[in-house]
Amino acid sequence: MGNSYSDEEISEIHSTAHYEVVTNRSLPLDYHGIFSLMDDIFTHLLELTTYISHRFIHFVENLVLQDVSWCSEDSGVNPAVLEDCPSSSTSYIGDTSLGTPGTKASCYRNESLVNKKFKVIETYYSYWCDPLIFQGLTIPLFGLRLAWRWALACCGYSFYCIRCAQARFLSITSRVQKTLRGSSDDIGWLQHTPEMATVEDGTARFLGMLECIRNGEHTLPNSFVYLLIPGLFSNHGPLYFVATKRFFSKMGLACHIAKIHSEASVEHNAWELKQYIEELYWGSGKCVMLLGHSKGGVDAAAALSMYWSDLKGKVAGLALVQSPYGGTPIASDILREGQIADKETRRIMELLICKVIKGDIRALEDLTYEKRKDFIMKHKLPDNIPLISFHSEASIAPGVLATMTHIAHAELPWLPLFKLGCEESYDYVRSRLQLPVVMPISAAMAVSALHLQLRYGQKSDGLVTCCDAEVPGSVVVRPDQKLDHAWMVYSSWWKDSSKPDACEMCEALLTLLVDLRKMKQQERERAGN
Structure with a gap:
């Protein structure tokens, strides 16, 4: 072929x-x-x-x-x-x-x-x-x-499994690091921000005024309406600011406790306070002095920041008492995203606040560092209003940890009271109708303050660190007395006559606030001349 x-x-x-x-x-x-x-x-x-x-x-x-x-x-x-x-x-x-x-x-x-x-x-x-x-x-x-x-x-699947395991390991590592790191980078951020105004120390002046008040010199004028703004969970504390309000009323001063939903968000309470202040101003014709405790101070500062054009000339000053103006590590550590068991913790807090207390989870979320940074950068406090920042340090002594020092009292409102002729007899009858209520608040605050001291090395009143309570541009009061976060609003059954009580403290703060207002008015008059 x-x-x-x-x-x-x-x-x-x-x-x-x-x-x-x-x-x-x-x-x-x-x-x-x-x-x-x-x-x-x-x-x-x-x-x-x-x-x-x-x-x-x-x-x-x-x-x-x-x-x-x-x-x-x-x-x-x-x-x-x-x-x-x-x-x-x-x-x-x-x-x-x-x-x-x-x-x-x-x-x-x-x-x-x-x-x-x-x-x-x-x-x-x-x-x-x-x-x-x-x-x-x-x-x-x-x-x-x-x-x-x-x-x-098989190799591709093996590499995929390795990548998934690596991503899972990195995620767990990141969560552990974020959990262990906590709020270390956020505490005191107000002092580390360059554009924030500096603070002035007014502790000496405050202590001088407090000594005068204890000696019987009460100079708080009647030309203002004094509004006390409670903090978080105050709706479930019937004794919140009660003793202070009665103390001011006995001196003939117009004093009110703001009836707001303390478990609501900061913006919601700011709007409520704005309306409340306008009602007091138009009803009395007097400017309003604000004293806010804890979240109440944050709500009041938010009202002035957001609605100052409406409140200008109606608010005489603001004193923030133990308020987490810059945030609090307690709220941040509870609600921080990306840490271990963050979703489970948030569900528990939503169950407690939203279902049990009938509040809003944003009330606690607005006190975190992330939310406070965002709000403060957007809403600045007015420059020409007197501001006072009061913060204290809780005692972490073993005696406080082992005992329950605060024993509050509750009145029996269903029993009618009849005056028997004199004021002394009326007070005596009222005191007999008060029942002691055991409140281990001091022990709980001492444990929390010890935790913050050991973990972050920061002094606090149990909930708010001292540096986060200082508002930029304010006069800061740092008392030498060991006071926890709840001391300023709850009265104690046993009182030490050698030390000032919460009512006298509040009066001294408002007296200093009135004095600061006079100084600012004089400065404006000199600048005008």
């Missing part, structure tokens, strides 16, 4: 194979790197094997056609005549009486020879060109390719 391909056809075949296998089919490396490269190599090997098998089958087919043509010429059979012969008339094969060349019998005899040739060629063709042979060549490559892809998938 001769090869029917010329040199030009062979070169064309090689160039085509080279173009298809190498040039056209080669893919650039993708991000899988060596894995993608190996997958491409297996793909190229399969394509090359398929291409060679197709070419070889085509080559054998051409050889068969050439053998058929050669057999026809060697037997003297005209291909045109062979096409006219019946394909299934085998009864004439071997009949020599019809063997004249060119006749029909000769055609059948030659057909028998051709059929024998075809059987030999068909056997040769089926042996060499059977597709199973080439499938036997390609099956190992398919297996290798499948095995490689399976290994690649």
Whole structure:
């Protein structure tokens, strides 16, 4: 059998194979790197094997056609005549009486020879060109390719699991670090901010005024309305500011306790206070002096910051008593996102505040460092209003931790009181109708203050650190007496006559506030002249 391909056809075949296998089919490396490269190599090997098998089958087919043509010429059979012969008339094969060349019998005899040739060629063709042979060549490559892809998938899944584990580990590490770090970077941020105004120490003046008040010199004028603003959870403390209000009322001063929902957000209470102040101003014709304790001071400062255009000329001054103006680490550590068990802790607080107390979780959330930073940067306090910041330090002595020093009293409102002629007898009857209520507030505040001292190294009253209670641009009062966060608003059953009580403290603060107002007015008059 001769090869029917010329040199030009062979070169064309090689160039085509080279173009298809190498040039056209080669893919650039993708991000899988060596894995993608190996997958491409297996793909190229399969394509090359398929291409060679197709070419070889085509080559054998051409050889068969050439053998058929050669057999026809060697037997003297005209291909045109062979096409006219019946394909299934085998009864004439071997009949020599019809063997004249060119006749029909000769055609059948030659057909028998051709059929024998075809059987030999068909056997040769089926042996060499059977597709199973080439499938036997390609099956190992398919297996290798499948095995490689399976290994690649396993490696990819392993890398995915490693990345997930790494991300999980980093997340846990970040949560642990954030939990351990707590509020270390946030405490005292007001003093670390350059644009914040400096504070002035007014402790000496305050102590002098407090000594005068204890000696019977009460100089608090009646030309103002004094508004006491309670703090968080005050609605559930019926004794909140009660003794202080009665103390001022006995001196003939107009004193009120703001009836606001203390468990509401700061912005909501700011709007309520704005309306409350306007009602007092228009009802009495007097300016209002504000004294806010804890969150009440924050609510009052927010009212002045947000609605100063409406309250200008109606508010004479503001004293913030133990108020977390910059934030408190207690609220931040409870509600900080990204720490361990942050979602569970928030659910518990939402259950307690929203369901049990019927309040708003924003009341506590607004006291976090994050919320306070955002609010203070947006709303600035007015510059021309007298401000006082009062903060204290709770005692962490073992005696305070072991005992319950605060025992408050509750009145029996359902029993009618009748005056028996003199004020002394009325007070005596009222005191008999007061029941002692055990309130271990001092012990709880001492434990909290000890916790803040050990964890952050900061002095506090149990809830608010001293540096976070100092309002920029205010006069700061730092008493030397150890006072916890609840001391200023709850009266004690046992009183030490040698030390000032909460009522005298509040009077001294408001007296200092009135004095600051006079000084600012004098400064404005000098500047005007």
